Amino acid sequence: MAETTRPMRRQDIRRENEKAILLAAEKVFAEAGFGGATMQLIADLAGLPKANLHYYFATKEELYRSVVQNIFEIWLQAANCFDAARGPVDGISAYIDAKMEISRRHPDGSKVWASEVMHGAPVLQDYMESTLREWTDGRVEIIRRWIDEGKMDPVDPRHLLYMLWATTQHYADFGHQIETLNGGKSLSDRQWREAKENIKRVILTGIGAQPA
Amino acid sequence: MAETTRPMRRQDIRRENEKAILLAAEKVFAEAGFGGATMQLIADLAGLPKANLHYYFATKEELYRSVVQNIFEIWLQAANCFDAARGPVDGISAYIDAKMEISRRHPDGSKVWASEVMHGAPVLQDYMESTLREWTDGRVEIIRRWIDEGKMDPVDPRHLLYMLWATTQHYADFGHQIETLNGGKSLSDRQWREAKENIKRVILTGIGAQPA
DNA sequence: TTGCATCCTGACCGTATGGTCAGCTTTCAG
DNA sequence: CTGAAAGCTGACCATACGGTCAGGATGCAA
Known part of the structure; x- marks a missing residue:
């Protein structure tokens, strides 16, 4: 020893x-x-x-609060991709990549976040009403601009964001279900790549932003 | 009295x-x-x-088990839409409608299901390995046939299903977040309709199955 | 080396919770 | 009408959990 x-x-x-x-x-x-x-x-x-x-x-509450705040930081950081982008193809692709990477590398965090929200966000309510709302409004503006510039179809920006959140986080939060349906094995590198590509393809095509 | x-x-x-x-x-x-x-x-x-x-x-476990099994039934029943359909437009539209209706009318059930899966499906594991797997395989077959018949683009059927589950259930599981971002108000009839239409539009367009 | 602040921890405590049970009331078949 | 089965419940119990604390160990500045 x-x-x-x-x-x-x-x-x-x-x-x-x-x-x-x-x-x-x-x-x-x-x-x-x-x-x-x-x-x-x-x-x-x-x-x-x-x-x-x-x-x-x-206290347990304080520890939980720290965990949740940590996760919120990571969640928000994935946003940077969005801002630097010049159009929906770049921006949304990068955002999907970032969020899928989080789902893969940080599934526990994603689950805690999901749990917190499902239970009415007792800890995060303040953040959701300030930081998250501002972040979302900003992203909605960006998407709206892309639509105005004819870079994508006129899709409701909010519902598009929800769709991005839902599809990417699903691979963390429902990872157990996905594994079970995958024969009890966790997704391979290739399968993760396929998942990402599928999501990107369907959404980008779906909003009329497919690259040439 | x-x-x-x-x-x-x-x-x-x-x-x-x-x-x-x-x-x-x-x-x-x-x-x-x-x-x-x-x-x-x-x-x-x-x-x-x-x-x-x-x-x-x-016991508490037995009560919980009953609740979860109830939910699983409802979840599976939404599948019927899928079978009767002649093509992806009908089938997927109907499935989205059905699942969104569940998210709206039965959000608690959806949350319990999500919670159960997130915690490793201690109760539902058997069902997931039998019933759910069979159901999923069946639906994968149907989608594959649609692809072969040229009714939609060659999208990975499993990831498409995950996308459908994720986007629809998100409106129940993350309902609190959506409400908060909606100014603290629950979605109106109109907003629910818009949500449904957006999802349908993006996904159906995204898989190349948009009706004429 | 010394003194002190930080770090550590076994033992303990009050409470909340899942579960039990003896004995009551109500329904209903015969 | 009657007795037994089904339904009901207040009071109780054992346990597990979050949290406390007195006092010991350790790093470190002076």
Whole structure:
């Protein structure tokens, strides 16, 4: 058991423990929901005694809040693709790529987000009414401009956004169902690529923005 | 308080109470998740003492199982539209209509289903590996035939199905988010119609199956 | 080396929850 | 009318969970 546990600096300790706890919490909250999650389970997964969790996060609610806020950041960051784009083909393609990458690499986060929203967003309500609304309105404006410039068909921008969110997040939130229908195996690299291509193709064609 | 509680027949009592419990349970499970749901809460909502719940459903798990199975039935019934159709335009339109109607009228059920799948389908795994798989394979066959007959573009049938599920269920599962972005108001009749039309239009155009 | 702030944790506590049960009331077949 | 089956329920129990705390260990600045 010759651990290479060389003495850590205080800063590092704090950072690493918080990181471990948040990671474990994300997984447990994703798998069991807020109500089903246990501080004990999270502690075990993080490899720390339960009391240590309460040293870093006073309450279960506070820990949950941190997890959810983390996820919200990531969610919003996927937006950048949208802004830099010159047209729907670039913009929506990049956004689908980004969101599918999140679904693949960060499925637990996606599930926690979904769970939070499904339960009425008790924690995120403020963010949804401010940040998310602003983000959405901005993107709606961009899409509207694309329509005005004749770069795509006149599709309702909001419903288009919902469609993008739904189709991409589905691969994380309903990943278990997809795996089951895939013979119990998780999607291969190729299948993920096919999924992305299919979504892009159907949506881009569907809004009349298919490239030449 | 002159209740018109005329004496009930045993059968009726059983049926009505089970129905009330299942309805209340569906709502509470949807709002709080399995772990967050309380037998007490369900009992209160159903207007019955908690002990009475255990008379009809021995355990919380059993009650949950009943709720989930109910939902699965409804989910599968929306499939009929698909079979009777002669082509993708009819079939997919009808399926979208049916699933959107479920999302609108039965959002709690949809949420419980989503929650169940997100948590790894502890209850539904068997159904998913048998009934759901068969249903899906059948629909994949139908779509493949449509493609062979040149009625739509060669889109991967599975990913198309996932897209249909995702986009329609999104309006139930993420209803709170949609409402928030809609100024805190639930969607109007007109908005629901627009949502449906948008989805149909984008997907049918996207798979090259737009009617003349 | 010393003193202090940070970090850690086993043991403990109050409460909420799922579940039980004894005994009551109501329905209804015979 | 009667007795048994079905339906009902307040009171109770064991457990599990979130959270606390006293006191020990550890890093670190001076």
